Amino acid sequence: MKRCYHVVAIPIRIVLNHFGDYNPNGMMYVLKENECKVKELVEKHPFSPVDLVQPLVIRANEGDEVEILFENQLPFATGMNFQEADYDVQTSDGANVGFNENTLVDCGEQTLYQITAYHQGVYFFSDLGNPASSDQGSNINGLFGALFVQSRGSSWTDPITGGCIESGMYADIHHPFLPSFREYAWIFHDEMPTVDLTGNKPLDPVTNQERESTHAINYRYEPLENRKKLIDEGVVCPDCDGEEVHHDSWVFGDPASPILRGYVGDPATIRIVHGGVKETHAFHYHVHQWFDDPTNQDSEIFDSQAISPQTWYDIKPFYGLGSLQGAIGDAIIHCHLYPHFAVGMWGMNRIFDTLQDGSQCYPNGERIDALQPLPDRPRPPSPTKKRPGFPNFIPGKVGCKAPRPPLGIVGGRGLTELEKNAAVRNPRPGAVFADPCAVADAPVVKEFNISVIQLPLIYNRQGWNDPKGRIFVKDEDIEDICAGRKEPEPLIIHMTAGTCIRINFTNRLPHVADGDVFQLVTRTYEVGMHIHFVKFDVLVNDGANVGWNYDSSVLPGETIRYEYFADVELKAWFFHDHLFANYHQQHGLFGSGVVHPRFTKLLDSCSGKEVDSGAQVTATQPLIPDYRDLTLMVHDFALIYDQDGCPLNPPEYPSSPDDPGLFGVNYKCEPLQFRLNSPECDPAYSFSSFVNGDPVTPILHCYKGDSLRIRLLQGAQEESHSFNIHGLRWKTERPDVESRFDSQQHIAISESFTFETYAKNSGDYLWTFETEEDLWNGLWGLIRAYDEKVDFLIPLQDRDPPPKRTQPLPECTGCPPAPPSVIESAAPSNAPLKRFEIVAFQIPILYSHFGERDPFGIVFALEKDMNDILKGYKDPEPLIIRANVGDEVEVHLTSFLNFNQFPFLDGIWPYPPVKEQAFYPPSVRISLHPQLIDYDIKTSSGETVGFNPDQTAGPNETVTYRWYVDNPVGTCGMWDMTDIRNHRSLGTYGAFIAEPKGTKYYDPYTLQPVNSGAQVIVVNPLLPVTREFVLIMYDGARLVDKSKQLIVDPVDGILLLDEIDEDLVDTYDNGSRGFNYRTERLINRYTKRAVLKDLFSSNVHGDPSTPLLEAYKGDPITIRLLNPSERRRAHGFHLHGHYWNSDDTDLSSQIRSFSPGIVTGFTADLPLHYGAGSFYNLSGDYMYRSGNIRWDLEQGIWGIMRVYDAIQAHLPPLEK
């Protein structure tokens, strides 16, 4: 079927909320038939949100051809670049890339884009005519939208009228064979230039400084700061403080941000789209859970999920709206990054239990819009006086805080008559209007007494501390923890599947939190325990104060009773406070529950006594292997002081939103600046317990061969982190054995992951939050696998007991360990051996045609290439080596590093910066750590960790590693682990590609066999001959321009920047970036020719410096994508006109044209569907790029895949 839309790009004033915050220079796509109407409405209502001012969402079915007549009314050339779609890049790319025809449209002109939708999902579209990240860019101002592609045969109607719709954020989708469902667009976007009603930048009424930048959904946001002004002025709720009522509709009425409406049980899909430019957000949806990959029923279950710019995913909540327990009420949906949440990035899912025909009102008199029941669902009952339905049975008072729930608070009230009529058959504390524990017959009840307390937390041996730590504790532990007999750690409670959990929750916090250098005085008088994953009654048990629900928090000295049901085995579930989280979550107020398989017993790993809490326990289960269970909770914005009381990384002023403080993991950190105890202060031994002792951060103790479950959560507050375990790996989707192996995981606040693995060898495994600033500030620890019995660790009951101890345990000596006497090999004795003689040396690296270079570069290279590189016959590039499954790999690595060739000999590395700068002199040692493949951790991990032997090489020394390729894991990062401060920015990384057995590799231009290189032809007798392109996305490089001036990216590369805001960038945004030691910064092109629409054109500027990927149409292509570099800002990756399975090992995984969440340690293998030129095998230039307009694209993270239709002299075709 062909569908036709006439879309116009227009300038428009976007009013973002009822307080009149607006973007005077907004831009949007709109259907032609709505253009005049929307302009008229905006003119008539300049200070109110106009419904039609919304991101354009249009729809089509799988298999449809979609024709877009595109018209541009903006004062620069624009276009519509579609992700996921098949199209002719010469006519419908909506861009001006390489040697393609220009498919942008000048002001006042039109063009016709033709695309085909061959798979379901979100076809995000945005402009590439103006890629500036500054306030003058197009994307930042709203020029994005989406085409939602449905199952073949679907139709859609307006949820209010039931009539047909051409576009719109919300629709009811119908299908002859499938259930109807509610479809909601949830389009995150950030950094939109915003002023308040007076035309000035909005201020925070508490600090009187500018508030956090705009973080919005669907062109709407509802900042705390605006609502707080109404309290301060005495308009509403004079006894309130602010944050505790931020989401309270009883006080303020409904927010301007999206309210997704439905009836309890309605099937629904929320299409989460990131149309913004910069941040990786964390989508969290109270009450509900969903599959990570909706096409794969074996995929992981999420209830909080990160999303990077220009990416998307679908959320299909299990059991429909209200989940299994049929919860009615307001389930808040928000970005969990707390500063974003506070500034308004939230909305709600409103779940009604009675029919809404448009005649009802909310308690404040606002009319409730009609909502058509889905045609194949039972019609909800009409409201009556006795049973008015949500929210009209709740005894609240408009203008005042939401009422407390009935029954919940000890000593509190009972039910009103209306509440009784709305209640379940057996109402009790925490389960009044839904009964989650009724799912099972007489489930086991597990009761916990939990309090929140304030106490000092000591983060490390150097005395870094948070004097105002706030934590959850079991009541029976309060005395021991406060007396120092028990070390504080995040509260981790354990239970088994099928348990009804009851919590008696007591607020023991002071009414007021004192002010200090980090935060102003705050009246944090309420606290709640908001839970993820488990089933509960959202009205009374959310531990929050949302919409027209009850306020289910508790005042100081009071106890509230909560009830949840853990229906199945789950990952660790996150809990935290939802009332004053912006004040005290980063002080440690978070914890987790772990739902184990039924019949599991949890034991203290030392004594063997049964326990029900603890971050590290041993689990024994009669049907599955016993396991060690470790929970790690990372957090940023840790507001800590040194032992002398000096604040660490204090903000410019108290309560500033600019990333204050440092980091912790389970309330501990082990900064590398304090681990220079070797005789020459050599950073190469910073992770060595021989030299510096064990870290204070968690060490998971186990025996060789033990099964492990690592629970990974982030407790606070705003930033992305990258978790890695060196030497272990796990299945990405834990329930799915077909999913790929990973050894790294991007994480944002509130996300939860469980990694199942086992300690194959004895020794010390390093776990890290691997980005430079995290690792530098101490986010790392160990997994210690013993080969012989120790008296502080019980053996797993279902395994043979470990041998008796014959050797004393190693101890800290202050001296570097010796190298291993024997390099153990994981390979069988008959494995084919591949040897690589690798050298590391210093050499200037030219990064672009514009003369940008790193004068102090350090590269890994094959020894045979070293002279050619040094003499300039060969360009330095990241070392990329390959071996096949079954191969043993022997690496001989030699260091030729020279101390005097480092840029900062005084040991202070100024740029790119990190928080908490300190002395850390350059190491002349080097190492090479690989991901995912198999090796003995004690000899071949390429790092000197714990009580393992030395695995690094000093100048003119050679270290040997033996690796075994036991699995076709594809892309593996490789990097140096001797000195993360002085080496990584200079290029000490590469890649190892684990190919299928029997693969041979050839140079794509000479067809000669090769054993290294970013671009090869891979030939395997059982697989198609394929072009393989390795793209190493790096960040954090330190470059100079041709005048030898330091390039301070991203600021130096920003297009159309009017003024430089000193606080524009965070530490981890700094550094230059691109692919494979190359970059193509747009500022150079713009300086040469100031025409935005030509920035990606090779006709105008020649080809970019980044790798040119060349192929013939239809050639099978695999892209190996990785990021082994250093910065914490997550990137996305997108290739125009192509798509692939999100998991290359799982054919049922979702098809996508992007990869999200790219940070240190990320790897992916992208076999392109249909090969070069995609479905239609069309020639042309296809741009590959980051999805981050701010600050990747301008700064050089883009390149071209060139697909030819005619034979080129320089590029031999693939042999059939």
Place this chain on the structure above:
Amino acid sequence: MPNNEDYIVKVPTINDIHDQMLIKYFEDEVGRKAIILCSSFPFVFIGVIIEVIDDYVVVDVETTSISQLEDRDWYIHIHDIEVFYIEDGEGPRIPELRDGD
């Protein structure tokens, strides 16, 4: 050269015999307690064998992976069973598994 006899399928095939023996084995064990593992949800069954109908074994399931599916008869396709053990009075007893024990 293969001769035509190589292509003649002899009935019952070795697979038929294998299947039939499994069915007979379960028929002989009616009334005994079994633990059965399957590759599909809910993966594990513990209970007394009630009867065998064609190639289905009917089990009065007292324990499986989630409690909502217990205390009912399950019809399990014998050829989907990956692993089983039936108490015969001589070997080890199947443990009683109860929540909260």
